[in-house]
Amino acid sequence: MNGLSNIPWLSVLLLLPLVGALACLAWGRRAAVVTVFLESIVALLLLSGGGAPILSWMRFEEWIWIDRYGARISLGLDGLSLLLVWLTVILLAVAVGLSWPRYRQSGFYALLLTSCSGILGVFLAQDLLLFYVCWEIMLLPLILCIALWGGARRVEAAFKLLLFTLAGSLLMLLAFLGLFLLHGRQTGDYSFALQSLGTTVVPPELAPWLFGCMALAFLVKVPVVPLHGWLPDAYQEAPVAVTLLLSGVLAKAGIFGLVRVALPLFPETWTSFLPALGVLALVSIGYGGWLAFVQTDLKRLVAYISVAHLGFIALGVAAFNAIALQGAMLQLFNHGITTAALFAVVALVERRTASRELSELGGLWSRTPQLGAMLLFFSLAALGLPGLNIFTGEILILLGAFAVHPWWGAAGMVGVLLAACYTLRMVQGVLWGVPRGPEIMTDMNRGETLLLAPLAGLVLWLGVYPLPYLKLLRGPVERLLAHLVTTGGLP
């Protein structure tokens, strides 16, 4: 094991998908499967061993990159990033598996893998320039996927997504540059390292602007409600693999960026931002739920369910106490699994019925019982049934929110009620009623079962016994809280 622990596994994790993408172009799409397989092995290896922990990181790796501008390739792994890395790899596997029968071009898989590399980079980067580069790399391939393989209005949807997110990320770049220059002028040390930039003394009249630029970029990606304009079109038009990654992982990158980049850089501004975030979160829960309730397109419906759930996560971040934060971080993982599974089920339903309109669906339970069971199971999870994963996160978030602002918790509870309404409407419309659609439908085949069963297992595990995962999160959450305590932000 000694030899293995010397290998810089984080860098391997980051580069492997890129190599895989090139291999895809050279040897066809089979290379994607091999890459996913290797990648999951590496991701599992991360848990074990590792060298001596540096600065409370489980693993930390650093390479020289651009000396002149003080940018380094520094990667840090802690419990939170480990969970998100796992989530990324799991969803990548599901995405590749789901696309396999539909898309034959190897370019599609190459783009998925490239994007995955960027996503992993975002979760690991400890250098702002690297973070930004990865932030863009994760998005652009997915946009190209939408524009090339999406539905009827794909180009529009792709450009909308591009403009929304790029506007945000360019503002983020502006903020990063501003901070970089400020830090350089104050200390003479021009560096993009997150660690050292956190010590910059930002003039109070400038801090809200810089923070606002960053927060905007992250909130667009989540998205919280006034910034969600790109979401319905992009989710609806995108190939299912892309929808899955967008909702399952990229949305998490937004929340992750908020707590891991924006918070350490501007702890003072963060405190005054929290109430606003709380309100936005509640609006997301309510508005997302309401829109989910009136959708007739199954994919759009799931998309808005996802918005509502992301609202809960944002609420947990806004409450910002230990319990709510733990819930929110755990929910990042939970929501990724559940939403991805729901989108996958919707795609499977669509393959059989050739339609996503609720009015043209019905009676699936009697004709494809296994698929129906899967849909029911994941819908119940999304609804927050105790014993399934979303419940664990939601209860922690709501408990935490009650402790800070009782009315936040109360309003959040209404959201849970709303969730029951829209989820049950979906289940009822699809599974029961008069059977519609083509006469002959096959039930799930072995490959599809193989994709969904592990997800179901995870949903159950996290619902019944989330302790190992919470243990992983304890350290990161304490560090997040410490940011505010040491700088005197929170009472």
Added chain:
Amino acid sequence: MTLNALLTLLPFLVLFIGSVAVLFVSERRALRFGVFCALIAAGFAWWPCAASVSDTPLVSSGPFARGCLTVWALLGAATCLLAERYRASRRFASPEFAGLVLFCVLGMSILSASTSLVSLFLGLEAMTLAFYVLIAFDRDNPTGAEAGLKYLLPGFLASALLAFGIAIVYAATGTFALHGSVTFAGGDASMHAIAMLGWTLIICAMAFKASLAPFHLWTPDVYQGAPAPVAGLLASGSKGAVFAVLLASIPLALIAPLRPLLAGLAALSMLAGTFAALPQTNLKRMLAYSSVVHMGYMVLALLTGQRAGLEAGMFYLLSYGAATVAAFGLLASLSDSSGEPQNYAALEGLACKSPWRAALLTILLLSLAGFPPLAGFMGKLVLFSSALDAGYVWLVALALFSSLVSCYYYLRPIVRLFRCGPIAANSVAANGGERVVLWLCAIIIVTAGIYPGPFFQMISAIAP
């Protein structure tokens, strides 16, 4: 003439003698001879040890001038390589073409090495004269002739402005030397206002050449009509040479009164170029308008001044130049006797016919749009951060806005490239020379984006 001066001038002499000698070479070998001469000149720029050579009154022999000369010579070689097959399908007279390209490179080299207003004028005119002919080289193409004329008329106006400006500056400062004419034009000079008028005229003339708005109106038509290899040289080399001389020898930061003029030029270029590029459906015209935007960014480097501005500007020029040359080279490699596939419609489905070239064009356009991890992003990063450091917050915000909008017009052709419909069977294979140029540019773009350290070192080594 001493031996030292001869050594200094050796690369210039090689280019000059080459441009004459190539006229006596056979039709088939002329372009290769041109490539050879350009490479020799690039080699001679570095061969005599730098310490032993001295400046002449007109051209400098510093590492910056040599570095620039090398780049222009390589660009000239690339142009000749790209013209090889392009010429064959159009029956160009290749000796004249190669001679003019070499002459053009000579002009650029003199321009970027100039230490005096006289050599500045000489270099600029030598370059422009060669371009007048090169742009209209394809006699069978009516748009080519139109383009030549459209370059000629603003060119005359620019020359007149430049000559008049130089005369005024000389009257005010009493010297032709670049350094002196800048320092003696300072705020406490007796004829400060007149000198500033002269400098304004010179800047306007330069703005014509660099196609900064509102002097950019010739650009789209000329790009569209000129043969693709020539358009590549025009877009990268001529603009690069103008900015190289401005960045290196004229610390415009010293001339405070000109700042509003430059800032206005930059802002106007970014806005006008961006909005004009949006509706384009012709790749060459789109690249023309986008080059207006890029030149607007370059003015930021000029405004920043100092070493930081110079280095950022040179890096940006490198990334922009590589992408532009490769984009026009790609068009040249795709064209046959029926013409260049300039319209997006003609490029549709390229990915199915020649996937590598489609991928390359994608990379080039993404780099121009400034997506990481390509050179264009690094260029924008260093350029914008140095401008931000110099305090031009609003211009940088405007630049970010225009790069946001630019993604739209850069991605539009990309989406078309990959839309495979019924395949038209007119895909020509690239020849060896084209492959070399395209691969080199692609390698530069990718490495300068991922690991730009060596490039920064090179630039800071040659910076004056």
